[in-house]
Amino acid sequence: MSANHRYAKAEGAAWTGLIGNVCIAAVKGGIGMQTGSKTLLADACRSASEAASSFVSLTGIRRSHRQGAQDPAASAHRGKTEAVTGVLASILLMIAGLEIGISAVRSLAEGVDEGPGWPSAAVVVAAFVLKEIFFPVKERRSDLYASIAAVIGTGGASLGKPLDMPMLYYFDPAASLILVVLVFAGGYRVVTASALRSRTGEVEQADRNEFMAAVQRIEGVIAVEELHAREHGHYVIADVTISVNPRISVLEGSEIAKRVKLFLMKRFSHVTDVSVHVTPYDPGYPYKTNHDPNQEQMPTLLQ
Template identity: 45%
Template sequence: MRDERSAKAEAGAWVGIIGNLLLAVMKGIVGWYSGSKALLADAFHSASDIAGSLAVLVGIRAARIPPDKDHPYGHGKAESIAAIVVSLLLVFVGFEIARSSILAIFSGVHEAPQGYAVLAILISIIVKEAMFQYKYRLGRKLGSQALIANAWEHRSDVYSSLAALVGVGGALVGEWQHLPWLLYLDPLAGLVVAVLVLRMGYRLVIEAIHNTMDHVLHEEDSKELVDAVLSVAGVIEVDELRAREHGHYVIVDVKLSVNPRISVLEGHRIGKRVKQHLMSQFTHVSDVFIHVNPYDPGFPYKSNNHMLDDDHPTLLQ
């Protein structure tokens, strides 16, 4: 089940990489030959989405590497490290696009881009929206926050393409209607897209740094995990549950209470059932660490379980 989830998530990441690569190449070539600053900036924005998809892919593959002596909690931080490198590159690219657009504005714009730049932008908008819908639905289905976040990056690329469309279209109208001031809409749109790239780079830097540190899920986010533990036969109470994000997956530490009159072996079996239940019900849970405590609020002991046909009677029942 977990391998199937990883395979589907990896396929989704590859769709983003290949799709954005083709779009970036197309928009880059058309933008260069058409003379559109906005379309060139939009091409770099698509290239930035490649970086985001690569970070997701690194995280998915790192999750498959089993824990070792030096990395007992797995290799989920690899995604965050890759994201930091990628986001810094995005910030650099954003500054370069902004500088180029500003220079074009101050040096003067004397002609509009070629009309076929509009066709390239329209193709980009359609493809990017299709990629957003695919990856968002896949992320929801697999419970992958990394895929969902990457899908929203595709949606932001749609907005940058719309900005480029306004810039190129406005410049073309200005040339047809002999309105020179409208020619400046193309480099201005390039500047807007540059700001979007800078914003994405900054956001990725902050998120990557945040994810590199141990981040515990809030109580409302971990409530369904607590409810799942309480549903396991033999668990009387959840004393403490901490779910730590480790890259794009979660590691759960849980302290639970059981009837203190059962044997150590029975307590161990309850803990094992809790771990199996959490990892089968929540595909984003990578590992579960269990600590079993005796429940002692006074007799008789509360119990949430019912006799199972294949269980031997114990003091729990």
């Protein structure tokens, strides 16, 4: 798969997450206000947080596609901008989640007189089915547990009136507290990750070490001089500088660079693009040629 195809695929997934989650959050919020379902309002807040995450991812992908990953200053600026965007969106949604949580606690303390009705449960089930069909696998996996809690909360509360069991009405505010915790957990992860990466935009050291180990194993690569990798949502862009035998041709060096790029993009599916820079390896002393006594002081590869 070419870099352009990877960018198109990544951008399409980000657009799906953004538009889909915005629509889902709007419908959940509207039905939640009509039915008075605390669970549905909390779930709408969670869908909105996923939309914000998709927006940050889309912004990073589009900027990286236009500018590439070759300007460290521009990359650092992009990283800071995305970090601020992610932090602000997460804080706002955490505040909204806190308000919903406080309202749910009051409902539990003062008593619940009626359930939200079947439309709230139907919206949760419909949203879950749509995400299973159209959304990327990663988003579907993260949505599973939240959807289960929302279905139990809205469905259980909706059965309170038909079964003449008022105690079931408490399922709705109780489930909303679980979803509020998920909203806070997701917001906390975004805020902490953005704060850690705001200065450099780099991925974590463990991931960089894994990338470097993979490049080092490729035939023709003598050393990995530099490796920078920046996260844009669920996707990564890498910038690698490798050193090769200074005696090989330019064509051979280009072939090695091509192998590095293709290997990283194939080995790590979340790597969207790789820029590879090739430099001649300079071993320095004490390595000297043993073929030409007149070049004794010239550092070169061990022969």
